[in-house]
Amino acid sequence: MKSGLNRREFLRTSAAIGTGLYVSGKALGADAPNKDVINVALLGAGTQGQVLMDALISAKEPGIRFVAVCDIWKDFNLRKVSRRLKQWESLGYRSTAYTDYKEMLDTEKDLDAVIIATPDFWHAEHSIACMEKGLHVYCEKEMSNTIEGARRMVQTQRKTGKLLQIGHQRRSNPRYIHCYDKLIKEAKLLGRITTINGQWNRSKESCMDIILSEKTPAIEQAVLNQYGFKDMKQFLNWRWYKELGGGPIVDLGSHQIDIYSWFLGANPKSVIAGGGTDYWKGHEWYDNVMAIYEYDTSEGPVRAFYQTGTTNSANGYYECFMGDEGTLVISEASSRGSIYREGWVEEAKWDPWAVKGYIDKSKGKLVAEKKDDAVLDVRESIPAAEYKISVTMTDPYHTPHLKNFFNAIRGTEKLNCPAEVGYETAVTVLKVNEAVQKANRLELKPEEFKV
């Protein structure tokens, strides 16, 4: 094999560790707290649920065991994930399958946590029910499709005292943590951040409706209706529908706008936005959105632009933080991560951080390439010098965030995206759709971010 992870070795090791922990857990006695073994259920076994389960299996975390799965697509996703879990019985996994989440919560008495990856409009009901059953919850973003739903999730988390992690996985990505902790806060390489821009553009081919193969059994119409879907097309493409999801600004933008607020240490004070259903037929949510936020930070005002489009993939996805001394361009895609020193800033000022290993001078481009047809123009600034971010990540993108969740259950870490943070981001992002709809600048008061 081939990647950083030798899966066969891992499986042998994990199988041994899993068995050992199971025995040691039993030895503690039924009433003893046993955080070595954490029993997990997956609620929502679609594509994203499978991504999270795969990331967790890859995480090699001893003692984390899937013991149940629930999905309304009985004859396809539920069957698939249940059969996958059966492959890992040697790790202590169980493959019990449910179509009714209430039945699962009533039946599975030894559950500790639930991973929720259902469509956004189910997040509040599912999360609240799980926490009220005494279970810790990892809930995919968007926290809810409504601010009211997200608010109730925060309230339930406080009432029950259970952990609620929202799936903004960049919050646990070591590359992002390095940029914030080391490059921005400690080394202050950007100087004063004044402007942000970011985007997630996808090609037309990536945004076509998902269609059901003739060979794939559909969900019964009565079941679809029972769970709030008009038909299979809406079930498969729920992100495009109002009342069910939030469109690309929520599906894609939420991950990145969350980083804006994290790195600035502030919530926005206003948003203006434009967008529309300009290209795709039959989609309810805007297929392109451009938004501008205003932030007041401890260092001064910041304006932040964000765009998402579904017809052209130009320049992919990234976030760009611009300060008066440097620029950070980062993306979840590990291949993109550079920090640029403004031309007027002395190289010697950044050298100690290169020596310390915070930035990689050797892989950057310290001297801008000369253009043959360029002439010295006093109106142009001196080109910035490029350094690479020195931290890489080879795990699946969701693995560190899941690890953080389980480490929080074990009491060794604090959640990186607890309910309150998820709520602030939900407000920030859901307000964009409102701003588009109203065609107005929306003032965002500090109390709107509080529960």
Add this chain to the structure above:
Amino acid sequence: MKHLKVLVLLMAMTAVIGGCSKSQPANPGSDETAAPAAAETSQPAAQVEEAPASADAQTGDLKPLALVLPRPMFVGTPENLAGIENLEKPLGKPRPPFMAPEGTVNLALNKPVTSSESEPITGDLTMVVDGDKEATDGSVIELGPFKQWVQVDLGAKSDIYAVVVWHYHKTPRVYFDVVVQTSDDPDFVTDVKTVFNNDIDNSLGLGIGQDRHYVETAEGRLMDAKGVQGRYVRLYSQANNQNDYSHYIEVEVYGKPVQ
């Protein structure tokens, strides 16, 4: 080993990149030369021969292979491709035409398929050769973790010029230990010839491969079989960069029955 009757050559094509002339690579999916040889070679369990080189074969009337490609579809959260060893750079443009003798057809279509797992996690084995190459969930079969294989019975000994495989192309993904072999022996004990092998550390015990890891796309992976002969084609794999499972959307085997 029987000598080849037909020469299969990639279309002679010169690309001008960055002011330098660059000849067509041996591997049609890569713009880089083959990976360096691994340090040690373990003895494979079965009798295995490498497929003969194109240069050993004879010239015939060549036509571009007419491949029907599925709809490209990269959706969902992107997957992390960082840290994968021996990964070739994407070609960055459509694959050039593959030249094969006139009369070459897909011999695998609707032929019998067997597998290391009689019942896949999803789908059934007939889907591997049903002509459906779409990325949607209903078009792919999933096999469990560890070493897995699917095998197509072409029905008769055939000259094989190319094998095209679509493991999965819903997201950019890299499959590990991809080995493709042909044989006249359905058990692949004797007369085994290797068409493709990127098992860089001999995880499967079939020998260390010299081919590179590659990113799956809607184009599928075209493997030059150089006119090797055989009745059966077996495709191995073991996990991918995202999860521990093996997937097959479609396998096509281009050739002609031996006259």
